[in-house]
Amino acid sequence: MTGAGVKALRAVADAVWPRTCMTCEARVEEEGLCPACWRDMPFLRAARCDGCGLPLPGPGDEPDGGPIRCDGCLAEPRPWAAGRAALAYAGPARALVLRLKHGDRPDLAVGAGLWMHRAARGAVDADTLVVPVPLHPWRLWRRRYNQAALLARELARHADAAFAPQALRRVRRTPTLDRRPRAERMALLDRAIAADPAQVAGQAVALVDDVMTTGATLAACTEALAGAGAARVTVHVLARVERDAGIVISEAMEESPDEDRDDLHPAPLRVLHRSDPPPPPEGRDDRRA
């Protein structure tokens, strides 16, 4: 097709399906954010905790130039080497996460993955294996795509790194973990996630999820990766929930199994088709969740 033909088709497409902002209904000329959402998007640019990405007061380095950690990461050390977050889970970032997760907008991962790559600040390179936090097959079947896998694929693409969507898998479902004491979260996640040693042994792994709240699921994934021989694990999330900011976190739980919605339209990118038979049911765990 000629350039003019492509241009004409594009004009028709724009008229029929007008482009909207990544997080609101405002019309935009190019893919991305409208000016208001761009202004309000809570990018985490200033000093951030090296363990979980939380914004911190101060210039961002210890006097000796080493990395800084927030009180939470000092009190409950993270099993991963470093953690990065592109956004604070607030305002338009919250809308973005919910659209990506529930709104059947897998296309939003393209722009979000670029922000995650910037936030990674060199922690992901061509020698890194990029691995998403897995969904249980039942939930994948219901939701049709794993938003963490979409983000991981984009992060890998920007970093020229290998993408390993099957390196981790859920071997059983877990109930909602949030608001449970740490010991209970850990017990519920024990052996819920398995890593494939053939893929991860000796590798530097970038573990990817959409949101970090308590970090319990990311910790369980990190421990599974380390148990399978991964050399180093860093964690990369699109948005970090700041508990102290009074945010209602139940809507974007990384760990919540109950938030699936069935009123979604077919997604342009499907990992599993709706017409496919569901994965074989498991034992009681599955029903309870």
Ligand SMILES: [Zn+2]
């Ligand atoms: Zn907007």
Ligand SMILES: [Zn+2]
């Ligand atoms: Zn921290």
